[in-house]
Amino acid sequence: MRVVVYPDPILRRGGKRVTRFDQELADTAAQMFAAMYEEGGVGLAAPQVALELKLLVLNPKGDASDKTGELVLVNPVITSRKGWAFGEEGCLSFPDIHAEVERSVKISLTYQDLAGQERTLQAEDWLARIIQHEMDHLDGVLFTDRLTPADKLRVRPKLAELEQRFARATS
Numbered sequence: 001m002r003v004v005v006y007p008d009p010i011l012r013r014g015g016k017r018v019t020r021f022d023q024e025l026a027d028t029a030a031q032m033f034a035a036m037y038e039e040g041g042v043g044l045a046a047p048q049v050a051l052e053l054k055l056l057v058l059n060p061k062g063d064a065s066d067k068t069g070e071l072v073l074v075n076p077v078i079t080s081r082k083g084w085a086f087g088e089e090g091c092l093s094f095p096d097i098h099a100e101v102e103r104s105v106k107i108s109l110t111y112q113d114l115a116g117q118e119r120t121l122q123a124e125d126w127l128a129r130i131i132q133h134e135m136d137h138l139d140g141v142l143f144t145d146r147l148t149p150a151d152k153l154r155v156r157p158k159l160a161e162l163e164q165r166f167a168r169a170t171s
């Protein structure tokens with residue numbers, strides 16, 4: 001399972017609602033965790049591995065040996081938000097790019113687990129930030145879309161570098 005890198009158009013497709021809760025879905029989530037840990041990430045959304053599914057995995061601890069932080073969210077929907085704060089983010093689809101993004105501080109959401117069971121979750125701070133970042137991927141939204149104008153200018157050369165790399169790889 002390979003992580004798709006910007007500006008691959010796959011990242012803009014987002015994900016479709018998951019309707020089948022079977023072994024294949026569980027296997028996909030397990031493979032996504034493996035890819036996430038291998039790349040040193042704390043979250044990974046299905047569109048980042050070229051799957052058009054509303055599915056994401058995360059572990060705020062980013063540590064493969066500590067699975068207590070692992071969470072799989074299927075078809076997540078944010079139902080309430082509170083507060084705003086800037087915080088630094090990176091993304092496995094944007095190697096070597098970090099920037100501040102404004103996110104809600106506290107969120108409530110509904111989602112389904114791998115068995116299809118409806119669940120609710122309250123999250124704040126770092127966890128809430130990861131969930132919002134990964135949920136954006138399910139809508140084809142990338143964290144660079146949300147940068148301040150100053151940061152957009154600052155990361156422009158790095159984005160151009162990724163765009164050139166992609167053009168070379170696909171030509």
Ligand code: ZN
Nearest residue numbers: 090091092093
């Ligand atoms: Zn990302």
